Amino acid sequence: MGTDFSTQTIHAGYDPIEHGHAAVPPIYASAAFDLENALRGDALASGQAEGFEYSRVANPTVDALEQRLAVLEHGIGAVAVSSGMAAVTYALMCAAEGGGRIIAPTNLYGASVDALGDFLPQFGIHTDFVSNINDLDEVASKIGPNTRAIFAETVANPSTTILDVEPLAELAHRHGIALIVDNTVPTPYLFNPILFGADIVVHSTTKGITGHGNAIGGAVIDGGHFDWANGRFPQFTARQQVISDDRTDQWHSFAEKFGKAAFIKRIRIKYLRTFGAVASPFNAYLSLIGLETLPQRVAQQVASAKAIAEHLSRSPHVIKVNYSGLGYTPQYELIGKYFPRGVGQILSFLVDGDANNVRRIIDGTRLFSYVPNIGDARSLIVDPAHITHREVPAEARIAAGVSDNLIRLSIGLESVHDLIADLDQAIAAAY
Missing domain, CATH: 3.40.640.10 (Type I PLP-dependent aspartate aminotransferase-like (Major domain))
Incomplete structure (x- = not known):
């Protein structure tokens, strides 16, 4: 074996x-x-x-x-x-x-x-x-x-x-x-x-x-x-x-x-x-x-997630990107020790405006599915404050950075270029 x-x-x-x-x-x-x-x-x-x-x-x-x-x-x-x-x-x-x-x-x-x-x-x-x-x-x-x-x-x-x-x-x-x-x-x-x-x-x-x-x-x-x-x-x-x-x-x-x-x-x-x-x-x-293709799936998802995180960090209306795999994050020294293959397919980002802008971004995406799950072969989008973290008390929610203007992505196996284009058009249309 x-x-x-x-x-x-x-x-x-x-x-x-x-x-x-x-x-x-x-x-x-x-x-x-x-x-x-x-x-x-x-x-x-x-x-x-x-x-x-x-x-x-x-x-x-x-x-x-x-x-x-x-x-x-x-x-x-x-x-x-x-x-x-x-x-x-x-x-x-x-x-x-x-x-x-x-x-x-x-x-x-x-x-x-x-x-x-x-x-x-x-x-x-x-x-x-x-x-x-x-x-x-x-x-x-x-x-x-x-x-x-x-x-x-x-x-x-x-x-x-x-x-x-x-x-x-x-x-x-x-x-x-x-x-x-x-x-x-x-x-x-x-x-x-x-x-x-x-x-x-x-x-x-x-x-x-x-x-x-x-x-x-x-x-x-x-x-x-x-x-x-x-x-x-x-x-x-x-x-x-x-x-x-x-x-x-x-x-x-x-x-x-x-x-x-x-x-x-x-x-x-x-x-x-x-x-x-x-x-x-x-x-x-x-x-x-599912396990039989885990390395191939996750390797592609990590590569796409990093590219999307880097793109979003330069995008209009995006205030902050949360992705520890970027080279300038406070925890980057831990990546080499624990995560040489990457930190995963999950990332989140904060946008300006208000809850209506967040709703328009979510509703405006065409490839991202509005689904409260992660790790799927499909790319998923969700607003954690209203969905996955709704039962967390407000003080703890805010301390964890889960505000009403936060959007979470789980990157799937679609073309990274198509995913970036989808986010770009949804963000542009939301403002």
């Missing part, structure tokens, strides 16, 4: 011999699987044997996607779920359940801010927000006895602010807390957070991984380096019926039974199995097909 990324996107985690010699991973549209005999059924149910019994817990198509994503992100295991937000909430709850606290910035995706600030507190999980996640002193000032994790996006949406992962991971680990990152915008092709110290990676596979806007999905990937038995995480050291055998009086905790894989096993056995945000085999299949 080759080790190059483009080879792994096609071959990793799948052996045709185990699936009727099918060259492409088949769609296993089966709710359950024959246990074969009573002895094997008992071994499967107790976790002593590997295999499939019920698709709410594991499915062969979904398993192929999980194995491939684990390889691409340099993790020890992955769990695919039904959406990116299921991945985010499962990972945060798994780390902080039972009264833990999370440190996070306010410049996250809108639904993540809503979950952390308004919804998870209803479950006893609270967040200490910071204005700048790369300010280690500010982050350190929030660390307390109940802090369990730091959560951030590797590339923020829509500002494209880059997370300085390595020093943040070192700070977290000095205090025995985990670093959980959302790597949706760059995808594993542009960045592998685990290689720089991140413990858990989450994705909305809906976006660049699947890449065609046709399948909702998410994934949690475990780096396998964190000690979940260090005393801050009682849920990992408490003995649990679901992984024990009371008939033989063998009792286990997740940390005892699974060691470094305790987190990803808890995601599957407790969160996926009981909360049930199960990935559809058909959507997993579409994600596997």
